[in-house]
Every structure is written in structure tokens, then in C-alpha cells.
Amino acid sequence: xxxxxxxxxxxxxxxxxxxxxxxxxxxxxxxxxxxxxxxxxxxxxxxxxxxxxxxxxxxxxxxxxxxxxxxxxxxxxxxxxxxxxxxxxxxxxxxxxxxxxxxxxxxxxxxxxxxxxxxxxxxxxxxxxxxxxxxxxxxxxxxxxxxxxxxxxxxxxxxxxxxxxxxxxxxxxxxxxxxxxxxxxxxxxxxxxxxxxxxxxxxxxxxxxxxxxxxxxxxxxxxxxxxxxxxxxxxxxxxxxxxxxxxxxxxxxxxxxxxxxxxxxxxxxxxxxxxxxxxxxxxxxxxxx
Numbered sequence: 077x078x079x080x081x082x083x084x085x086x087x088x089x090x091x092x093x094x095x096x097x098x099x100x101x102x103x104x105x106x107x108x109x110x111x112x113x114x115x116x117x118x119x120x121x122x123x124x125x126x127x128x129x130x131x132x133x134x135x136x137x138x139x140x141x142x143x144x145x146x147x148x149x150x151x152x153x154x155x156x157x158x159x160x161x162x163x164x165x166x167x168x169x170x171x172x173x174x175x176x177x178x179x180x181x182x183x184x185x186x187x188x189x190x191x192x193x194x195x196x197x198x199x200x201x202x203x204x205x206x207x208x209x210x211x212x213x214x215x216x217x218x219x220x221x222x223x224x225x226x227x228x229x230x231x232x233x234x235x236x237x238x239x240x241x242x243x244x245x246x247x248x249x250x251x252x253x254x255x256x257x258x259x260x261x262x263x264x265x266x267x268x269x270x271x272x273x274x275x276x277x278x279x280x281x282x283x284x285x286x287x288x289x290x291x292x293x294x295x296x297x298x299x300x301x302x303x304x305x306x307x308x309x310x311x312x313x314x315x316x317x318x319x320x321x322x323x324x325x326x327x328x329x330x331x332x333x334x335x336x337x338x339x340x341x342x343x344x345x346x347x348x349x350x351x352x353x354x355x356x357x358x359x360x361x362x363x364x365x
Contacts, residue, residue, distance in 0.1 A: 108175035112195070115182040118166055119193040122186055127162055129155045161188040163218065163261045185258045188237070194256065209255045210247040213262040268317050271329050274360040275314065278338055289314070295328035333360065 109117070156162075164186040172178050183196035185208055197207040220237040241257060279288035289311040297304035306328070308316075313332075316325035333339045339360065342353040 108172050108177065109170055109180055110177065111180050111182050114168065114170055114180055115184050115193075115195040118168060118182060118184045119195075122164065122166065122184075122193060123191075127156065128158050128191070130162075158191050159188055160220070161186065161191040163187055163213075163259055165258070165261055187258055190256070194258075204250055205248060206250070206252050207255050208258045209241075209251045211241045211257055211259045212245040212247060213260055214245070215262070217259060262321065265321055265323075265326070268321065268326050270360060270364060271326055271333075272314055272318060274333065274338065274363055275310070275329050277363065278333070278336065278359075279310070293328065293332050295324070295331060 165183070166186065167181065167183040169179060169181040172180065183198060183205065184193045185196060186193050194208065196205045198205045214235055217235040217237060217239065247260060276285065279285055282288055290309050292307055292309055293313065294305055294307040295313075297306065306324075308328075310329075310332070313325045313328050316322040317329060330339070334341070337357075339355050340357040341355050342351045343356070344351065344353040346352040
């Protein structure tokens with residue numbers, strides 16, 4: 077798969093594995109660390125990663141077939157810059173054999189509002205953060221109002237980045253009233269990795285993968301109006317599913333597996349006509365069983 081990293085993927089994911097003490101962004105510490113020193117190492121590692129140089133490819137690489145003629149589809153074809161820095165909630169525990177404090181932990185938050193990082197002040201027993209107000213993720217807020225409603229896939233009115241957070245978005249009400257706001261990164265679906273693996277495995281059985289990925293597939297949106305259907309290449313669906321964590325792209329790929337006989341639903345139906353038993357065939361499950 078031809079992977080193109082987007083700002084959204086950075087915002088949805090974690091980077092702990094990329095920031096181990098074997099990373100080249102900072103030297104492996106030769107002494108016992110305290111919490112402040114660990115936090116400073118994490119800040120240095122992220123600051124040396126140059127996230128501001130990542131290119132946001134825009135909604136063409138989400139599940140929306142955004143036409144180049146649309147103004148909203150032309151945004152973001154450049155480096156992110158500090159003004160669109162990704163949301164990163166980076167928590168790391170260091171195990172230090174032989175040190176007075178054998179276990180120390182630090183939690184650092186990064187955002188376009190504080191790209192250099194803010195160290196969390198947290199309760200050692202509960203882990204509750206007091207100096208950062210954690211807010212629920214809103215994709216439209218992260219987009220900062222840059223994307224307009226051009227198809228049914230953009231279902232909400234975009235929020236400007238600086239718009240006040242509604243009270244129901246607050247995750248940790250115990251935080252101080254003077255704490256800064258941080259929109260908590262969206263947890264991407266691990267299930268989509270299973271779908272990706274099954275689709276790629278199936279395509280490889282049919283021929284060279286690169287050629288297979290370029291074939292078009294029309295996702296039946298399930299409405300009477302065929303204008304709601306979407307036609308993209310398999311590559312675009314898979315990129316949307318993994319980079320954007322696109323639910324509709326995932327639904328399209330599951331539909332692709334159904335239409336190609338890789339998943340066969342049960343003939344037992346409930347009163348509404350939905351399957352009432354497990355699929356009679358599910359090669360995705362058997363792939364990982």
C-alpha cells in the first residue's frame with residue numbers, strides 16, 4: 077500500500093514506539109531520571125521530529141471523493157506548519173533498574189496552542205491530570221473550519237479551532253479552572269487493521285498488488301438515491317480507512333469482501349430482515365483464528 081501520512085493520522089495515533097530511549101532524536105540517558113528530566117526528553121524528541129513539516133493531503137484522501145474543482149478540496153496541500161500541529165498525548169514510563177526511583181512517569185501534551193509541549197501535573201495514585209482540561213475530540217474543530225460540507229460524509233458544521241468547548245465535552249471535570257484546554261486525540265479503530273490485512277491478502281491472491289489496488293469499487297450507500305454511492309479506487313478506500321480511521325471507508329471494504337464471497341451472511345433473519353446469526357462464512361475471522 078502506498079502510504080501517505082496526513083495530519084489526521086498523526087492526530088489519531090500515538091507515537092510512543094517512535095520515542096523510545098533508543099531513538100536517534102536524543103541520546104540514551106546515562107543517569108537516573110526524575111519526572112521533569114523525562115518530560116524534557118520527551119519534549120526534545122517531539123520537537124526534533126519536525127511535525128510542522130508533515131503535508132496534509134486534505135479531504136481527497138478521506139472517504140470523500142472531493143473534486144479538485146471544489147475550493148474546500150484545495151486546502152492543505154502544503155506543510156502543516158505550527159498553526160496545524162497535531163494533537164499528541166504522550167505518556168511514558170521509564171523503568172530504571174538500580175536507581176533510587178526505579179519507576180518514573182511523565183505525561184506531556186502537544187497541540188497547535190503549545191507545540192513545544194506542556195508537562196502534566198497529575199495525581200500519583202489516580203493519574204488524574206489537574207493542569208490540563210481534556211476535551212472530547214471533534215474532527216471539525218481540528219480542521220479549524222477549513223473543510224466545508226461538500227458531501228454527506230461531512231455531516232456536521234465545522235467548528236473553528238478557537239470556538240468555546242461545550243460543557244459536555246469536558247472529560248476531566250476535576251481539572252483546575254485555570255487549566256489549559258487540550259482536545260484529546262481520537263482513538264482509531266484497531267479492527268480496521270484486520271480488514272486491511274484481509275483485503276490485501278485477498279488481492280494478492282488475484283495478482284500483482286499494485287495493479288489490484290488501482291481497481292475501482294462502488295460503495296452502495298444503502299439509499300434509493302444512487303448519488304449517495306461512492307466510487308473510489310481500493311487504494312483510496314484503504315488509505316482513508318487507515319489514515320483517517322474512516323468508518324464509511326471501512327464499511328465499503330467490508331462490503332467489498334461480501335461482494336467477493338469472502339464473507340457470506342447467515343440466511344437466518346430477524347423480523348427487520350437483519351441476520352440473526354453469525355455469517356455462514358467469514359474468511360477474515362478464519363485468517364486470524
